[in-house]
Amino acid sequence: MAVKALYDYQFPALDTQDKFHGNQLLYVGWDDHFLFAAPLAFTVSPNAKFSELVGQTLTFAYGRHPDWAKIDFSKVVWLKSGKPFQPEMNKTLAEQGIKHKDALRLQTPGLNGNGTNF
Amino acid sequence: MDMKANKKKLGLKEKYAHMTRGLDWETTYQPKEKVFPQATFEGIKVHDWDKWEDPFRLTMDAYWKYQAEKERKLYAVLDAFAQNNGHLGLTDARYLSAVKLFLTGISPLEYVAHRGFAAAGRNFPGVGPRVACLMQSIDEVRHAQTQIHALSNYNKFYEGFHAGATHQIERVWYLSVPKSFFDDAFSAGPFEWMIAIGFSFEYVLTNLLFVPFMSGAAYNGDMATVTFGFSAQSDEARHMTLGLECIKFMLEQDPDNLPIVQKWIDKWAWRGIRVLSLVATMMDYMLPKRVMSWKEAWEIYFEQNGGALFNDLAKYGIKVPECITQCTVDKEHISHQIWLTLCTHGHAMALHTWLPNADEMDWLSAKYPNTFDKYYRPRFEKLQELADKGERFYANTLPMLCQVCQIPMLFTEPDDPTKICYRESEYQGEKYHTCSDGCKHIFDDEPEKYIQAWLPVHQVYMGNCWPEGTDPTVEGFNPLAKYLEWCHIEDGKDNCDYEGSSDQANFAAWRGVATQNV
Numbered sequence: 001m002a003v004k005a006l007y008d009y010q011f012p013a014l015d016t017q018d019k020f021h022g023n024q025l026l027y028v029g030w031d032d033h034f035l036f037a038a039p040l041a042f043t044v045s046p047n048a049k050f051s052e053l054v055g056q057t058l059t060f061a062y063g064r065h066p067d068w069a070k071i072d073f074s075k076v077v078w079l080k081s082g083k084p085f086q087p088e089m090n091k092t093l094a095e096q097g098i099k100h101k102d103a104l105r106l107q108t109p110g111l112n113g114n115g116t117n118f
Numbered sequence: 119m120d121m122k123a124n125k126k127k128l129g130l131k132e133k134y135a136h137m138t139r140g141l142d143w144e145t146t147y148q149p150k151e152k153v154f155p156q157a158t159f160e161g162i163k164v165h166d167w168d169k170w171e172d173p174f175r176l177t178m179d180a181y182w183k184y185q186a187e188k189e190r191k192l193y194a195v196l197d198a199f200a201q202n203n204g205h206l207g208l209t210d211a212r213y214l215s216a217v218k219l220f221l222t223g224i225s226p227l228e229y230v231a232h233r234g235f236a237a238a239g240r241n242f243p244g245v246g247p248r249v250a251c252l253m254q255s256i257d258e259v260r261h262a263q264t265q266i267h268a269l270s271n272y273n274k275f276y277e278g279f280h281a282g283a284t285h286q287i288e289r290v291w292y293l294s295v296p297k298s299f300f301d302d303a304f305s306a307g308p309f310e311w312m313i314a315i316g317f318s319f320e321y322v323l324t325n326l327l328f329v330p331f332m333s334g335a336a337y338n339g340d341m342a343t344v345t346f347g348f349s350a351q352s353d354e355a356r357h358m359t360l361g362l363e364c365i366k367f368m369l370e371q372d373p374d375n376l377p378i379v380q381k382w383i384d385k386w387a388w389r390g391i392r393v394l395s396l397v398a399t400m401m402d403y404m405l406p407k408r409v410m411s412w413k414e415a416w417e418i419y420f421e422q423n424g425g426a427l428f429n430d431l432a433k434y435g436i437k438v439p440e441c442i443t444q445c446t447v448d449k450e451h452i453s454h455q456i457w458l459t460l461c462t463h464g465h466a467m468a469l470h471t472w473l474p475n476a477d478e479m480d481w482l483s484a485k486y487p488n489t490f491d492k493y494y495r496p497r498f499e500k501l502q503e504l505a506d507k508g509e510r511f512y513a514n515t516l517p518m519l520c521q522v523c524q525i526p527m528l529f530t531e532p533d534d535p536t537k538i539c540y541r542e543s544e545y546q547g548e549k550y551h552t553c554s555d556g557c558k559h560i561f562d563d564e565p566e567k568y569i570q571a572w573l574p575v576h577q578v579y580m581g582n583c584w585p586e587g588t589d590p591t592v593e594g595f596n597p598l599a600k601y602l603e604w605c606h607i608e609d610g611k612d613n614c615d616y617e618g619s620s621d622q623a624n625f626a627a628w629r630g631v632a633t634q635n636v
Contacts, residue, residue, distance in 0.1 A: 002564070002566065003564045003566045003567050004159060004160055004161065004307070005159065006155065006156070006159050009566050009567075010566065011566065011569070011570050012569075012570075013545075013546065013548050013569040013570070014569065014570050014571065014572065014573075014576075015548075015569075015573065015576045016548065019580045020579060020580060021580075021581070023579075025576065025579065027518040027551065029518070029527075029538055029540070031537065031538070032536065034458065034497060035462070035497075035500070035511065036462075036513060037455070037458055037459035037462055037463075037513070037517065037526060037528045038459065038517040038518055038526035038527040038528040038538065039517070039518040039527050039538060039540075040513075040515045040516065040517060040518060041515070041516050041517060041518045041519070041575050041576075041579070042515065043579045060514065060515070061513075061514060061515040064511070064514075081542055081549075082540060082542070099549070100548075100549075101548065101549040101550075101551070102549065103518070103540060103542065103549075103551055105540070113500075116496040116497060116500065117493070117536045118496060118497040118500050
């Protein structure tokens with residue numbers, strides 16, 4: 001369906017990647033950890049390696065949770081747009097097709113805030 | 119020369135006819151469709167505008183007289199409240215967080231409603247709805263003014279009132295939720311506006327907004343707000359009747375209008391319910407003396423009253439909005455989920471938050487036997503544990519927002535309250551995320567509209583939310599501090615926990631002076 005309007009209703013999207021000063025938006029949610037009430041929004045360089053994303057950006061945001069340090073990243077499950085996704089730590093976001101406004105979900109089986117999901 | 123009058127006075131009915139319907143005229147030098155360009159593009163077919171029944175037969179002179187009388191009373195009470203230090207009669211100054219939410223989030227909407235009804239009145243070719251919309255438009259601007267006046271008294275004593283009803287609505291992240299709701303409605307045509315605001319908001323949902331605020335005020339000693347509530351009550355009754363009349367009129371004029379009206383009801387019921395989820399936190403967490411739980415209010419004002427309304431509309435073929443199944447699940451969860459979010463983002467709020475104490479948690483357990491102890495009590499206890507260690511938790515990264523309702527993506531899957539609900543759409547090669555099937559459905563129906571959404575989190579990341587002249591490249595740049603400055607939120611005064619705030623300390627000290635020999 002299209003917007004019903006008195007004229008040809010076409011406007012540019014407001015949040016395109018060119019507005020973010022060379023960076024892109026990336027959303028990451030960590031399942032079963034509601035201390036972080038919602039998934040988080042980040043601006044990251046498309047040239048950042050996935051290992052930098054995890055080691056710096058995500059650790060800054062999620063590292064205060066005691067479960068974070070216990071994660072064995074060789075055993076986690078990642079989802080991208082709800083589908084299983086196998087990131088490569090040494091490749092950049094761009095190299096493995098993580099685009100502007102992609103949503104990643106991190107699942108860490110066995111870690112759920114001691115059963116509280118918090 | 120004197121005219122000889124047959125009758126001294128017109129009867130009420132005649133007077134009404136002359137002063138409303140009699141004001142219309144046929145256009146001569148421009149075709150009617152050019153004078154009323156917005157009357158048809160939405161697809162609503164109207165064959166006879168004279169079939170419009172005015173629910174409230176009110177002429178302008180009568181309107182003026184009634185409203186002036188009400189406002190004289192209102193301002194007399196406000197004066198008395200101010201002169202007698204009425205604010206010290208509050209149950210607790212915590213209550214004022216609810217008032218701050220009202221002033222910054224709802225009062226500006228009254229003003230937009232004023233503009234919207236003025237525009238609807240201009241754009242309807244029928245004189246009946248035009249006069250009704252004019253009256254409502256004046257009501258709404260009066261409500262904005264009287265709310266600001268009623269609440270301004272608190273600005274003399276408490277933090278967080280100084281930015282008033284105008285500055286923060288365009289800047290503060292959670293206020294983009296109510297703002298975008300009204301922007302969405304105002305940028306639609308006049309008929310959709312009437313369903314969005316006149317029907318869904320003013321009729322179906324208004325009790326869920328006004329009863330909590332006004333009863334909440336009465337329960338918590340806020341006479342200023344109670345008096346405003348009484349003053350607005352007769353107007354609200356008229357607005358509800360206008361909303362209902364409008365929908366019946368559309369449905370009676372042409373059977374082709376039904377699917378359009380149904381689509382708007384579905385959309386605006388969901389949009390309205392999402393906005394009101396902020397009110398849910400007020401009922402369950404922000405009022406020191408509770409009126410009823412959000413779940414109870416939902417059951418009375420939506421499920422029972424709304425159910426009766428939709429039974430009444432069934433004869434036109436209108437069905438209960440699809441989102442109701444989801445709402446029946448949500449009523450047990452949303453207030454807790456949102457208050458947890460606000461508490462963990464309290465450093466970026468223009469009001470105080472706090473963790474519920476033991477008594478309050480017991481009340482919540484009793485009101486929410488299926489969900490509170492199982493899911494939410496452990497989370498509040500954990501936050502309390504951190505606070506007791508001096509590590510009150512505030513998130514250090516911005517949340518992902520829903521593209522439609524603009525609330526952080528905090529809502530959970532309908533069948534699993536431990537899993538965040540992610541929904542995704544793609545439009546013209548760009549991804550868009552929504553918090554629910556309801557918001558996704560709305561996005562997918564009119565993507566051209568929602569791709570323009572001003573999402574605060576993205577705007578912050580673009581660098582648009584700092585005071586003019588801010589240089590984000592300087593050493594030690596603190597984006598949060600600059601954002602708060604841009605919002606006119608005074609860091610350390612207006613935000614963070616009520617526990618330890620200057621509002622808490624001042625209220626205790628002033629009440630001490632009023633009640634003890636110090």
